[in-house]
Amino acid sequence: MSTRVILVRHGQSSYNKEKRIQGRLDASILTEEGRATAVQVASALKGLKFAAIYSSPLQRAKETALTIFSCLETSDQNSVEVKDNLMEIHLPLWQGMLKEEVKEKFLEDYKCWKHRPHELKMLVPTETGENEEYFPVLALFEQAKLFWEEILPRHQGQTIMIVAHNGINRSLICTALGIPPASYHTIQQSNCGVSVLNFPDNFSFDGTGENRKGVQQVQLESMNVISHLGGSLPQPRPNHKGPRLLLVRHGETEWNRQKRFQGQIDVPLNDNGREQSKAAAEFLKNIEIDLAITSPMLRPKETAEIILKYHPEVQLELLPELQEISHGLWEGKYEAEIEAGYPGLLKKWQNAPETVQMPEGENLQQVWSRAIAAWQSIIVKYSQQPKTILVVAHDAINKAILAHLFNLGPEHFWNFKQGNGAVSVIDYPDGTEALPVLQSMNITSHLGGGVLDKTAAGAL
Numbered sequence: 001m002s003t004r005v006i007l008v009r010h011g012q013s014s015y016n017k018e019k020r021i022q023g024r025l026d027a028s029i030l031t032e033e034g035r036a037t038a039v040q041v042a043s044a045l046k047g048l049k050f051a052a053i054y055s056s057p058l059q060r061a062k063e064t065a066l067t068i069f070s071c072l073e074t075s076d077q078n079s080v081e082v083k084d085n086l087m088e089i090h091l092p093l094w095q096g097m098l099k100e101e102v103k104e105k106f107l108e109d110y111k112c113w114k115h116r117p118h119e120l121k122m123l124v125p126t127e128t129g130e131n132e133e134y135f136p137v138l139a140l141f142e143q144a145k146l147f148w149e150e151i152l153p154r155h156q157g158q159t160i161m162i163v164a165h166n167g168i169n170r171s172l173i174c175t176a177l178g179i180p181p182a183s184y185h186t187i188q189q190s191n192c193g194v195s196v197l198n199f200p201d202n203f204s205f206d207g208t209g210e211n212r213k214g215v216q217q218v219q220l221e222s223m224n225v226i227s228h229l230g231g232s233l234p235q236p237r238p239n240h241k242g243p244r245l246l247l248v249r250h251g252e253t254e255w256n257r258q259k260r261f262q263g264q265i266d267v268p269l270n271d272n273g274r275e276q277s278k279a280a281a282e283f284l285k286n287i288e289i290d291l292a293i294t295s296p297m298l299r300p301k302e303t304a305e306i307i308l309k310y311h312p313e314v315q316l317e318l319l320p321e322l323q324e325i326s327h328g329l330w331e332g333k334y335e336a337e338i339e340a341g342y343p344g345l346l347k348k349w350q351n352a353p354e355t356v357q358m359p360e361g362e363n364l365q366q367v368w369s370r371a372i373a374a375w376q377s378i379i380v381k382y383s384q385q386p387k388t389i390l391v392v393a394h395d396a397i398n399k400a401i402l403a404h405l406f407n408l409g410p411e412h413f414w415n416f417k418q419g420n421g422a423v424s425v426i427d428y429p430d431g432t433e434a435l436p437v438l439q440s441m442n443i444t445s446h447l448g449g450g451v452l453d454k455t456a457a458g459a460l
Contacts (some may be wrong), residue, residue, distance in 0.1 A: 002219075003152060003203070004159040006045065006451070007195040009169055010036045010064040011055075016191060021102060022060075022165075023095035024087055026369030030063050037192040037229055038064045044228035044451050049399050051158035054151065055360040056165060065163035071276035080163075081270060089140045089404040093122050098361070112150040115434065118181035137171075137181050144171035145185070152199060159419065165189075170273060173197065176218045176416045183406045188224050188439045190234050194451050196221040199298070216351060219415040220441065227445035232283055233425050234439040236386075241384045242428030246284065248392045252301040252420040256456045260334055263327030263361065263460065268298045276421030276447055276455070277306035283423065283446035285310045290387040293378060295322035295394060314390075321374035326395035328361020355409035355455035364400075364410035371400035383432040395460045398424070405436050419444045419455035 011034025015022045022028050030038070041064075050072070055065035057229065065080045088333075094102050109224065113120045118138060123131040151160070157433050162172070170187045173179070176197055179187075189195075200216035226234060236244060251273030255262040269277065280303070289311045292306040296318040308314050330338055338346050349356045355361045371393075393401075395418045402416040403409070405426065418424075425439040444453045 002201065003155050003157060003199040005197040005199065006048070006050075006159065006161045006165045007067070007159065007172060007197060007354070008041055008064070009166055009189045009193050010061040010163060011067075012034060012191045013060040019099050021091055021094040021097050021099060021411045023089060025095040026058050027096070028058075028060050029065045030060055034060070034064065034191065038067035039071055040228050040230075042068045042191050045072065045161075047390065047426065047450075048159060050161050051155055053080045053161045053163065054083050054086060054161045055080045057082045057084060058087060058165070059390060061086070061088075061164050063070070065161075068161070068163065082109045083147065083151075085143050085150070086162065086164040086168055087143075088133075088165035089136050089171075091122070091136055091284065092124055092134075114185065116182065117184040130370055137184050140167055140171045140224040141175055141181050144168060144175045147172065148175060149204070152203060156201060163225060169195070173220065173223065177406075177408075178219060178412060179408065183435070186405055186435055186438055188234060188437055190224055192225050192229060192235075193224040193226050193440075195223040195225070196226070196451060196453075205460075211314045217412070219417050220415055222439065222443065222451065223441035223447060223449055225440060225443050227443065228451070230324055232446075233287065233423075233443075236427055237429040237437075239427050240386050240427065242434075243379060243385060243432040244388045244428075245378070245426045246287070246289070246388065246390045247398055247424040247426060248280060248300075248303065248390065248421055249395060249398050249422050250295075250297075250303040250392060251280075251306075252456050253299050256420060258330065258334070259389045259457075261327045261330045261338070261460060263324055263358075264297070265329040265331050266298050269302050273299065273420060274302070274306065275304040279446045279448075283308055283443075284390075289314055289389055289390050291315075291382070292390040292392070293317045293319050293322070294392040295324070295397070296320055297323050297394070298303045300392040300394060304390065307390065307392070319378075321377075321393070322393040324395050325358070325367045325396040326361040327358050327460070329359040330361065350414075352411070353413040364396075364413055367396050368400045368404070368410050371397045372404045375401050375404065378429060383428075390409040399452055402438070402441065405438055417442050417453060419447070419453040421455065422453065453456055 012031045013028040015028035068082050084319045110116050119131045121135050124134045126132050169189045198219040251269045253267045255267050256269045292314050294300045321367045354364050399416045403412045424441045424445045427437045
């Protein structure tokens with residue numbers, strides 16, 4: 001069994017509302033809205049049994065954790081455990097200031113913070129009275145690694161909850177997946193947003209803090225889901241300049257359900273897949289969609305057509321480069337048949353997918369190249385337009401696109417889950433020349449699974 005981690009950001013605080021920098025300053029408290037949304041998180045987690053709940057010691061996170069804990073019906077522990085390694089990022093020169101004040105007084109540092117967060121440094125006094133350089137984001141990543149190294153061995157095969165802050169939650173996700181500090185701002189964490197990480201058995205970092213090679217990867221099952229709060233998708237940032245892309249995986253096929261490799265065999269949706277597509281259509285019904293692009297294969301094309309029934313004015317464009325990975329001679333086969341015909345190759349695919357050449361098919365580098373080229377063609381075409389674009393594709397294609405947002409290669413293939421009918425949201429708030437922001441990933445709440453992805457875990 002894997003270790004499941006439910007990651008929650010605290011509810012809205014007084015400083016959030018005032019648009020102040022919080023950092024480790026503990027003057028900020030939950031607003032009434034923040035308390036109400038903490039109760040909604042507890043409702044969304046109903047039925048899950050937690051072996052432990054960990055919280056930052058800062059009061060806005062601790063009150064959120066205690067509110068959730070008081071509403072839960074099932075837990076193995078008697079209280080919330082406070083951990084200093086869950087404290088928010090330390091920004092000693094900025095904390096307490098309005099964001100606009102920081103921009104005015106520290107303009108160059110603020111630009112560095114927004115575009116090169118790993119390079120931001122501050123001078124802080126030491127015990128000797130001298131100042132030394134301090135790198136807030138790099139320090140936070142080290143803090144996150146220390147937390148994982150301490151906590152994960154305690155909870156093999158269990159489910160735990162972490163209630164903390166925007167910055168440390170980002171760093172926990174990044175260090176678990178191998179995302180570099182330069183991509184710190186590419187992950188969004190909304191107040192009371194929920195993310196789910198699955199760690200394989202006996203997971204550990206190696207001596208450098210990197211994930212060990214040749215073993216199953218940590219899976220980001222979902223990220224920053226806010227459906228339980230009454231809205232479907234996180235709002236774009238103010239003065240949003242570039243496009244918003246809604247990345248959807250096609251609905252279920254019968255071969256997904258049977259765990260049969262389909263690849264470029266043109267398998268249609270099954271009845272459940274059509275119902276999933278209808279649910280995605282309802283979920284996106286009130287979202288203004290300007291353009292729609294899909295793989296030309298039957299399963300994503302029909303998914304897109306069902307979604308667009310609520311948007312009849314939108315034309316659907318077919319983009320051949322978005323079609324699924326070619327599994328070659330694996331296509332049409334079950335795992336047992338693949339193991340019999342190609343001994344050991346399936347395990348290699350599961351543990352080191354970037355090393356596998358599909359017999360008479362593709363390797364992941366080929367998939368990465370065409371998926372990223374297709375993605376780039378879309379965002380370049382609409383680079384400075386605040387349009388919302390629906391993109392419907394496949395498991396492998398979507399994973400390649402998500403990894404690309406963080407400059408990750410095919411070795412990170414299994415880090416990102418894509419359920420049938422799931423929706424992910426990717427923004428380019430400062431245009432396509434700047435960092436993208438993954439606002440939410442693998443939302444499946446509209447499919448009846450709550451915060452967990454309960455879609456078929458079938459073959460590609």
